[in-house]
Amino acid sequence: MGQLIFRFLVGGLIVSFFAALGDVLKPKSFAGLFGAAPSVGLATLALTSISDGKMYAALEARSMAAAAASFLIYACLCSRLLMRWQWHAAKTTIMALTVWFAVSSALWFAFLK
């Protein structure tokens, strides 16, 4: 339980740090880079390397690279829908998460399972 709380705090802090960096930077397209910062990855891989070993963390990182490809497709789709179709940001970004799940699952089944 203690380790979970520690993970929660470390994850929350690193994510908030990158999000705040994105808030203060201009222009918007540059600030957007921080929306795909390795915040959850940093927190998890550092803690996992200590608790479960470096090989275990490396396997997580390999899956993370595959999921980053899904993130790329997800973000391109969001940008396209917002710019061309003028959908609301909340609706667009939440609905498009299904695409992230679909692509990530497909990559996992095809290459990582």
Added chain:
Amino acid sequence: MLVSLNPSALRQTRWYEYAVRFFFGGAVTVVAGLIAKKYGPTLGGLFLAFPAIFPASATLVEKHEREKKKKAGIFKTRRGRQAAALDAYGAALGAIGLLGFGLIVWMANPRLDSILVLTLATCAWAAVSVFLWRLRKTPFWP
């Protein structure tokens, strides 16, 4: 366009908006760990690149831009969504950097010190993302 820092933008964000991002960040970190424990690191690792706070950030960008226009007396505007679209475009470039981050940790972590690997991978993420942004500052959508 030059990159600039605007610290006063931090005051635009309300305390509960920071709390939401902290909560989602912490929650995804915990969930990724739990899934890895139960189903193995290859499945849990996927959630390290889950767009955890992106929906909240894009929504905030849209909201702040809309409020700015409202203060200027403009009530019907597309500006908020366009700003959110640019934010998403930046995230797409950052995701390519994130892919590089994952590959570096995958290949180097078993051989080198983890702190060094994570530091190098973070620098690589920043370098790739900024390079791509400089290369292509405008979205490629027709």
